[in-house]
Amino acid sequence: MSLRQLVWLLVVVCVGFAAWQLLRALIVARRTPPRATSAPAVTVVDEEGAEDDGFDYAPALRPRPVTPAPAAPQAASDAVVERSADTFQLELESRHLRREVAELRALVSRQHAEIDALQLEVAGLRTQLEDAGASASGVSPEYSESLRLAEQGMAAEEIAARCGITVAEAELVLSLARSRGAPR
Template identity: 40%
Template sequence: MFGASLPSLEIAGLTIGVREAVLALIVLVALYIAVVLWRMRRLGGMSAAPSTSLAAGKAEPTEIPAAAGNEDESTLPDRRSDTLSADSFASSSARLASELVTEGLARELGQLRDEVDAMRGELAALREDMLQEVAHLRAAQTVSPIYGDAVQMAAAGYDAAAIAERCGIARAEAELVVALARSQVQ
């Protein structure tokens, strides 16, 4: 027999094996889940009830109790001004919602405008960089390849002495390259 080799426990003449213990655990877990679901359902029912009573309380008009019939209608206050009807509540909530949406849209529009201004600034900086690069390329193209490094250094702002020393050209040639580079930038 398959179950004969499994351990078992004998309590007061009742033999409890592994199979019975597992079944008992399954039943206990199922009971626990049922109790938790029942409690959740009760809590869900309790939270829905007060909210409906509050909404109903706001939607129902309030009345002023009339005195024992000794006042005529001309002395009674106007009940329309003392009541909060569902229509006025709905219109005020709709007006509040539209104001909130309008404020949110205005805030978002302001953020978008700030981002566009930042992008315009970045675009202007990129345009300046591009124009400088184009000027460097034009200067390099119009000069002999021998003076290419000298022209790039002149465009970068080096003085004639540094260009002459680094490129191995005469100082007069370096001054001419500097003058040429400045005239092309302007």
């Protein structure tokens, strides 16, 4: 038999042993009734000076003695501990809620500042739009002077000579002035 086969055989035996121990532990756990309260861990020193950590290595063989029910003073101290735990929990929740409220207040103040800035920006844009609407009369700025002269009643040749545009453009400006209702 080779060394490799021996190692595999040892691994299989160890796995089998671990499975057997696990199975035994599960069977023992089913047979023993559950305990209502767990006993505190006690370190016991025997005659030889060796320490025992209180762990019961064979619970089916040596049953633990049942501890008596706690007396009334123990119940009163448990109630005090319970109230202090509730108080601690409430104080913790209160601090958490105060922190959240402070964060939300800061967020709201930032949002108010942003809203104010946006309102100022909208007001500025509205003013620009009104200014642009008032200045845009539907006529190109290049022809505004020629339109004003046409509305005063000048002829197309005079407008062309004065504004430096062609006679055809001056006639178009005159027709635009007429369509607006201005006299010729």
